[in-house]
Amino acid sequence: MTYGSGPATVLAASGWPGALGHPFFQHALLAGTAIAAAAGLIGYFLVLRAQVFTGDALSHVAFTGALAALALGYDPRLGLFAATIAVALLLGGLGRRGKVDDVAIGGIFSWVLGLGVFFLTLYTTSRSAANGGAGVNVLFGSIFGMSSGQARLAALVAVGICAAVVVIARPLLLASVDEKVAAARGVPVRLLGFGFLLLVGACAAEATQAVGSLLLLGLLAAPAGAAQRLTDRPYRALALSAGLAVGEMWAGLGLSYAVPQVPPSFGILAAATAVYAATFVPVPKRRPAPVAA
Amino acid sequence: MPLADAYGGWSWNLITDVSQMWAFPFMVNAFRAGTVIAVGAGVMGWFMVLRRQSFAGHTLAVVGFPGAAGAALVGIGATYGYFAFCLTAALVVAAVPRAGRESEGREAAVVGTVQAFLLACGFLFTALYKGLLGGVTSLLFGSFLGITTTQVLVLLGVTVLVLAVLAAIGRPLLFASVDPDVAAGRGVPVRLLSTLFLVLLGAATAEASQITGTLLVFALLVMPAATAQALTARPVLSLALSALIAVAVTWLGLIAAYYSPYPLGFYVTTFAFAGYVLARAGGLAGRRRPAPLPAGGPA
Numbered sequence: 379m380t381y382g383s384g385p386a387t388v389l390a391a392s393g394w395p396g397a398l399g400h401p402f403f404q405h406a407l408l409a410g411t412a413i414a415a416a417a418g419l420i421g422y423f424l425v426l427r428a429q430v431f432t433g434d435a436l437s438h439v440a441f442t443g444a445l446a447a448l449a450l451g452y453d454p455r456l457g458l459f460a461a462t463i464a465v466a467l468l469l470g471g472l473g474r475r476g477k478v479d480d481v482a483i484g485g486i487f488s489w490v491l492g493l494g495v496f497f498l499t500l501y502t503t504s505r506s507a508a509n510g511g512a513g514v515n516v517l518f519g520s521i522f523g524m525s526s527g528q529a530r531l532a533a534l535v536a537v538g539i540c541a542a543v544v545v546i547a548r549p550l551l552l553a554s555v556d557e558k559v560a561a562a563r564g565v566p567v568r569l570l571g572f573g574f575l576l577l578v579g580a581c582a583a584e585a586t587q588a589v590g591s592l593l594l595l596g597l598l599a600a601p602a603g604a605a606q607r608l609t610d611r612p613y614r615a616l617a618l619s620a621g622l623a624v625g626e627m628w629a630g631l632g633l634s635y636a637v638p639q640v641p642p643s644f645g646i647l648a649a650a651t652a653v654y655a656a657t658f659v660p661v662p663k664r665r666p667a668p669v670a671a
Numbered sequence: 672m673p674l675a676d677a678y679g680g681w682s683w684n685l686i687t688d689v690s691q692m693w694a695f696p697f698m699v700n701a702f703r704a705g706t707v708i709a710v711g712a713g714v715m716g717w718f719m720v721l722r723r724q725s726f727a728g729h730t731l732a733v734v735g736f737p738g739a740a741g742a743a744l745v746g747i748g749a750t751y752g753y754f755a756f757c758l759t760a761a762l763v764v765a766a767v768p769r770a771g772r773e774s775e776g777r778e779a780a781v782v783g784t785v786q787a788f789l790l791a792c793g794f795l796f797t798a799l800y801k802g803l804l805g806g807v808t809s810l811l812f813g814s815f816l817g818i819t820t821t822q823v824l825v826l827l828g829v830t831v832l833v834l835a836v837l838a839a840i841g842r843p844l845l846f847a848s849v850d851p852d853v854a855a856g857r858g859v860p861v862r863l864l865s866t867l868f869l870v871l872l873g874a875a876t877a878e879a880s881q882i883t884g885t886l887l888v889f890a891l892l893v894m895p896a897a898t899a900q901a902l903t904a905r906p907v908l909s910l911a912l913s914a915l916i917a918v919a920v921t922w923l924g925l926i927a928a929y930y931s932p933y934p935l936g937f938y939v940t941t942f943a944f945a946g947y948v949l950a951r952a953g954g955l956a957g958r959r960r961p962a963p964l965p966a967g968g969p970a
Contacts, residue, residue, distance in 0.1 A: 396929030428779060429728045431779060431782055432724070433783075434783060480723060481725055481897045483725070484889065484894075485944060486944075488893060488944070489894075489942075489944035491890075491936075491940065492937045492939065492940025493935050493940070495936045495938035496933055498812075499933050499934055499937070530816035590794075592790045593791050595784075595787040596786075596790075596791065598673060599779070599783035600780070600787070600788075603781060603783075606780070631711060639798065640793055641795060641798045644791045644792070644794055647787055648789075650784070650788075651784055651785075651788040653782075654781075
C-alpha cells in the first residue's frame with residue numbers, strides 16, 4: 379500500500395469534521411494516543427539518562443525484527459517485540475549498570491540494520507510481490523492501516539508500558555539522577571537499568587507500528603526534550619512529556635487527515651519538532667519576577 | 672538472482688574470477704568508488720570514534736536520505752542533495768552547545784529530533800514524488816550498480832580534499848580529541864576544530880551515502896575504526912589499519928554481492944561486524960591472561 383492512495387481518496391471526499399466517523403481514523407487515534415503516552419514517558423527517562431542513542435539503536439533493531447518475522451512468515455509484531463527486547467537485554471548485559479558504550483551500540487545496530495536489508499531482500503524476492511511496500515511500512519509506519527484488533531492490542535500493550543513506568547518512576551528517577559546515592563539507599567540500580575531497557579525495547583516495538591522504526595526516535599526525544607526545557611521539576615516534566623507526545627500525535631493525525639498528501643508519520647514528527655523548536659524561542663519576561671517560574 | 676549467474680559463476684580460480692568480474696565496467700567502477708569511499712570513511716570514522724561522536728556521525732549519515740529524496744523531487748542530481756543536507760546538518764550539530772556532561776542527554780535529544788524530523792521529511796518527499804517509492808530502499812540501503820566514471824572522479828576529488836584538510840588539522844585535532852581541556856589551555860581552537868571536523872565528516876558521509884545508502888554509511892564509519900582501535904593504541908598505526916579494514920570489508924562485500932542474490936549493505940555490515948567482534952574477543956582473551964605487565968597493554 380502506498381500512502382495517499384488507499385484511505386486518502388476516501389478522506390478527500392469527506393472533509394475534516396467527519397474524521398472521527400472513519401473506523402481507520404478511530405483506530406489510529408486509539409492506538410496513537412496510547413503509544414504516544416508510552417513514548418513520552420519512556421522518552422523522558424531516555425533523555426534524563428542520556429541513553430537517546432540506545433533508543434535509536436533499538437528502533438533500528440525493530441526494523442530487522444519485523445522484516446525477519448515477515449520473511450519467515452510470522453506476524454511482524456512478533457519479530458518486533460522479540461528483536462527489540464532481546465537486543466535491549468544484550469545492550470544491558472554489555473554495559474555496566476545497564477549503560478552501554480556508544481561505539482558498541484553503533485557497531486551492533488549498524489550490523490543489525492544490514493541484517494534487516496538481508497531479510498528485506500529475502501522477503502521481497504521469496505514472497506508475493508504485492509508486499510513490496512512492506513519495508514517502507516516498517517521503516518516509516520502505517521498507523522492509518524491498523525485494523526480494530528491491532529489497534530486495541532497496541533493500546534493495551536502501550537497502557538501496560540505506561541503502568542510499568544509509573545510503578546518504577548520513583549526509584550528510576552533517583553537512580554537516573556544520582557546513581558551513587560540511589561545505590562547507597564538500597565535502590566537496585568543495575569536491575570532498574572535492565573528493567574528500563576526492557577521497557578524501552580517494548581516501547582520501541584510498540585511505537586514502530588505507528589511512526590515506523592526510523593522515525594521513532596523523534597517521538598521519544600522531542601517531547602521529552604521539550605518537557606525538560608519547560609520545567610525542572612521531574613514529575614511535572616514526566617507528565618508534560620507524555621502530554622506533549624499525545625497532543626503532537628493528535629495534531630499529526632489531524633494534519634495528515636486534512637492534507638491527504640502528508641503521511642501521518644510526517645505530520646506527527648513535524649508537530650513534535652515544531653513544539654520542541656518553539657521551546658528554544660526566547661520568551662521576553664513580562665515582569666521582573668523574583669521567583670523563578 | 673546473483674549478478675554472476677548471468678555472466679558465468681564462481682570458477683574457484685581466483686585470477687579468472689577477478690578478471691571475469693572486472694570485465695564489466697560497472698564492477699570496476701564499483702570497486703574504484705568503493706575503495707575511495709572506504710579510505711575516506713575509515714580515516715574520518717577513526718576520528719569520529721576517538722571523539723565519541725558516533726551519534727552525531729549517525730545523524731549526519733542519515734540526513735543524506737531527505738537530501739537525495741528532495742533533490743529527486745525538485746529534479747536535480749541526488750549528489751547535490753546529499754552534500755547540501757549533510758553539510759548543513761554538520762553545521763547544525765556543531766551549533767548545538769556542549770556544556771559539560773549533564774547536558775549530554777539534552778544535546779542528544781536535539782540531535783535525535785533533528786535526525787527523526789529530517790527522515791520524516793525524506794519520507795514526505797518520497798510520498799510526494801510517487802515514482803521514487805521503489806527507490807526508497809536503494810537510497811536507504813545503497814546500490815553499487817550503475818556508478819559512472821564521472822561519479823568516481825567526483826568521489827575521488829572530494830575524498831582527496833577531505834583528507835588534505837584533515838592532514839592539515841590532524842595534529843591539533845588529535846590533541847583536542849584526546850584532551851579538550853588541556854588543548855584549550857594551550858591555545859588550540861577546540862571549538863573551531865570541532866566544527867571543521869563535523870563539516871568534513873558531513874562531506875565524507877555525503878559521498879559514502881551514494882554507494883552504501885544512508886543507513887549503512889555508519890557501518891563503514893564506526894566499525895573499521897572501532898576494530899582498529901581495539902587492536903592497537905598507536906594513533907598512526909590504528910588510523911592506517913582503520914582505512915585498510917574499511918577497504919578490505921568493502922572489497923569482500925562487493926565480491927560477495929556479485930556472487931549472491933543478497934544486497935551489498937548486508938555483506939559490508941556483516942564483514943565489518945565480524946571483524947569488530949573478533950578484535951574485541953581477541954582483546955578480551957588477551958587481557959584475561961595473567962599478564963606480567965599492568966593491564967591495559969602498551970599505551
